[in-house]
Amino acid sequence: MAKQNVAEQFVDILVRAGVKRLYGVVGDSLNPVVDAIRRNSAIDWIHVRHEETAAFAAGAEAQITGKLAACAGSCGPGNLHLINGLYDAHRSMAPVLALASQIPSSEIGLGYFQETHPERLFQECSHYSELISSPKQMPRLLQTAIQHAVGQSGVSVVSLPGDIAAEPAPERAAETALVTSRPSVRPGDAEIEKLVEMIDEADKVTLFCGSGTAGAHAEVMEFAGKIKSPIGHALRGKEWIQYDNPYDVGMSGLLGYGAAYEATHECDLLILIGTDFPYNAFLPDDVKIAQIDVRPEHLGRRSKLDLAVWGDAKETLRCLIPRVKPKGDRKFLDRMLKKHADALEGVVKAYTRKVEKQVPIHPEYVASVLDELADEDAVFTVDTGMCNVWAARYITPNGRRRVIGSFSHGSMANALPMAIGAQFTDTERQVISMSGDGGFSMLMGDFLTLVQYDLPVKVVLFNNSSLGMVELEMLVAGLPSYGTTNKNPDFAAVARACGAYGVRVEKPKDLEGALKAALKHKGPALVDVVTDPNALSIPPKISAEMVTGFALSASKIVLDGGVGRMLQMARSNIRNVRGL
Numbered sequence: 037m038a039k040q041n042v043a044e045q046f047v048d049i050l051v052r053a054g055v056k057r058l059y060g061v062v063g064d065s066l067n068p069v070v071d072a073i074r075r076n077s078a079i080d081w082i083h084v085r086h087e088e089t090a091a092f093a094a095g096a097e098a099q100i101t102g103k104l105a106a107c108a109g110s111c112g113p114g115n116l117h118l119i120n121g122l123y124d125a126h127r128s129m130a131p132v133l134a135l136a137s138q139i140p141s142s143e144i145g146l147g148y149f150q151e152t153h154p155e156r157l158f159q160e161c162s163h164y165s166e167l168i169s170s171p172k173q174m175p176r177l178l179q180t181a182i183q184h185a186v187g188q189s190g191v192s193v194v195s196l197p198g199d200i201a202a203e204p205a206p207e208r209a210a211e212t213a214l215v216t217s218r219p220s221v222r223p224g225d226a227e228i229e230k231l232v233e234m235i236d237e238a239d240k241v242t243l244f245c246g247s248g249t250a251g252a253h254a255e256v257m258e259f260a261g262k263i264k265s266p267i268g269h270a271l272r273g274k275e276w277i278q279y280d281n282p283y284d285v286g287m288s289g290l291l292g293y294g295a296a297y298e299a300t301h302e303c304d305l306l307i308l309i310g311t312d313f314p315y316n317a318f319l320p321d322d323v324k325i326a327q328i329d330v331r332p333e334h335l336g337r338r339s340k341l342d343l344a345v346w347g348d349a350k351e352t353l354r355c356l357i358p359r360v361k362p363k364g365d366r367k368f369l370d371r372m373l374k375k376h377a378d379a380l381e382g383v384v385k386a387y388t389r390k391v392e393k394q395v396p397i398h399p400e401y402v403a404s405v406l407d408e409l410a411d412e413d414a415v416f417t418v419d420t421g422m423c424n425v426w427a428a429r430y431i432t433p434n435g436r437r438r439v440i441g442s443f444s445h446g447s448m449a450n451a452l453p454m455a456i457g458a459q460f461t462d463t464e465r466q467v468i469s470m471s472g473d474g475g476f477s478m479l480m481g482d483f484l485t486l487v488q489y490d491l492p493v494k495v496v497l498f499n500n501s502s503l504g505m506v507e508l509e510m511l512v513a514g515l516p517s518y519g520t521t522n523k524n525p526d527f528a529a530v531a532r533a534c535g536a537y538g539v540r541v542e543k544p545k546d547l548e549g550a551l552k553a554a555l556k557h558k559g560p561a562l563v564d565v566v567t568d569p570n571a572l573s574i575p576p577k578i579s580a581e582m583v584t585g586f587a588l589s590a591s592k593i594v595l596d597g598g599v600g601r602m603l604q605m606a607r608s609n610i611r612n613v614r615g616l
């Protein structure tokens with residue numbers, strides 16, 4: 037066998053780590069690696085139109101599969117474009133390896149053409165970011181990068197100068213085994229004992245769950261059933277915890293609904309499980325709080341804490357379930373379930389607009405029809421902006437659907453690129469991008485990627501011709517809207533010009549048929565729904581700082597809007613509650 041070059045060895049290691057594809061844009065220093073991929077049948081090069089898309093797509097792929105995904109950018113501007121998507125992946129704890137190719141090694145530090153220092157630039161959005169400065173160093177450095185990304189769930193960046201990539205690879209002394217799965221972390225005995233004691237002593241315990249409860253649905257339900265706890269959740273926890281949940285009291289935060297706020301404030305003991313819910317103003321400061329998290333550095337960073345439990349959600353619950361005393365009294369639970377159902381009922385009553393008849397089309401109507409029509413195992417990707425509201429309120433989780441967005445980084449334009457990554461993991465699965473017109477047009481070039489690879493992503497465009505969420509912020513702050521108007525093309529015509537299926541919908545009566553036809557279409561499709569820019573009314577008591585940045589929220593107030601199928605679920609959960 038001819039001796040390998042560094043690029044070929046690099047690609048071999050990626051294949052061994054299970055990487056199926058690299059998203060990126062080719063160029064200069066990256067060419068040896070791209071050529072090695074061309075000659076390796078176990079891995080594909082996915083040519084996107086913007087490197088930010090590459091990073092978002094890799095992040096989405098990793099979130100869907102739970103496995104390592106990868107992206108690449110050429111030297112200087114090429115890899116700089118990755119940065120926003122990498123921030124998102126890192127904050128979403130998605131294992132992603134980014135290859136930032138670098139200028140010739142002899143020129144580094146001399147202000148050469150396109151020179152940047154990726155190993156410095158990407159430090160803040162990665163667990164590991166290093167430069168490969170010799171062929172001999174490459175295998176161990178790449179493996180270390182992979183172990184960081186997989187082991188710590190996040191981004192690793194390796195910077196590789198093009199000249200080193202093209203050099204002959206040294207023989208490797210030994211193959212190094214790679215980490216492929218995570219261990220489960222069992223908390224210390226002292227923490228378990230203390231938590232059992234706190235639970236046994238408390239009359240009213242509430243669980244507040246986040247995405248760290250993924251895969252622990254059965255344990256959470258058994259635990260809540262034994263200690264008669266209502267369960268609230270954070271947005272990223274919704275897809276894992278809200279379905280088949282007789283203890284559900286809704287979501288907290290400004291987009292929240294139901295009785296999550298009350299349940300977290302009226303208990304004696306609040307247990308935060310696998311959540312990094314950032315809006316600390318929505319968390320209580322006068323009840324006991326215990327937190328379970330696999331990352332010790334996340335313990336106590338959002339609220340005061342009476343007990344910090346470093347452990348896996350599932351493993352910790354398995355330890356707790358047999359140890360805690362069962363509680364017979366379900367008064368608190370039933371009161372919260374009733375409050376939850378009443379709150380949703382109230383929202384629905386207050387929400388009297390006949391959304392299904394309104395012109396321009398009401399976005400909540402679009403989201404509710406989409407929820408009904410979408411497959412049971414559909415993947416929804418959600419643009420930052422008002423689509424967050426529609427997805428949080430209307431997309432019904434069932435344990436098989438996935439809903440991913442830039443929930444923790446909060447970047448616009450994420451939905452289409454994330455849909456690309458999600459669709460590559462399974463071209464048969466229904467993938468729906470819930471896009472805002474601002475977000476879509478920001479990375480619109482990658483609509484062409486759908487066409488190029490015949491990816492059957494369905495883009496549902498909530499086209500309100502404005503940067504709606506910011507308009508809302510301005511309105512609440514008493515500012516006139518400024519810089520928020522989008523002069524848009526007929527996006528359906530654009531889609532057709534690109535070679536995809538495209539349809540524009542302006543009347544509510546045409547919506548269902550158009551969505552059905554698009555979802556049925558075999559290839560990429562876009563439904564440009566002209567929606568009402570003034571769709572969401574704000575309760576009068578809401579104040580500016582509660583909305584701005586979505587970080588300063590200081591009350592239980594929620595945005596006014598419908599709640600989709602959640603009312604039915606809440607009603608069925610109180611059907612068996614007596615004496616209320």
Ligand SMILES: Cc1cc2nc3c(=O)[nH]c(=O)nc-3n(C[C@H](O)[C@H](O)[C@H](O)COP(=O)(O)OP(=O)(O)OC[C@H]3O[C@@H](n4cnc5c(N)ncnc54)[C@H](O)[C@@H]3O)c2cc1C
Binds near residue numbers: 292331445447
């Ligand atoms: C415009 C906008 C508005 C938003 N409004 C809201 C809102 O109103 N309400 C809301 O809830 N969110 C809202 N969000 C999302 C919000 O910013 C956060 O992303 C979200 O609340 C975090 O959810 P989480 O705690 O489930 O997930 P994460 O922040 O991902 O936290 C998960 C935690 O679980 C831990 N973990 C991971 N695995 C395990 C394991 N196996 N065992 C134990 N722990 C584990 C992690 O270390 C982490 O600490 C909004 C986002 C946007 C963009």
Ligand SMILES: Cc1ncc(C[n+]2csc(CCOP(=O)(O)OP(=O)(O)O)c2C)c(N)n1
Binds near residue numbers: 448476500504506
């Ligand atoms: C990259 C980036 N730029 C700006 C913002 C600030 N921002 C948040 S939401 C939003 C408007 C989104 O508009 P659009 O995609 O049209 O969705 P809408 O809110 O109108 O539904 C803006 C500008 C951001 N979060 N990310």
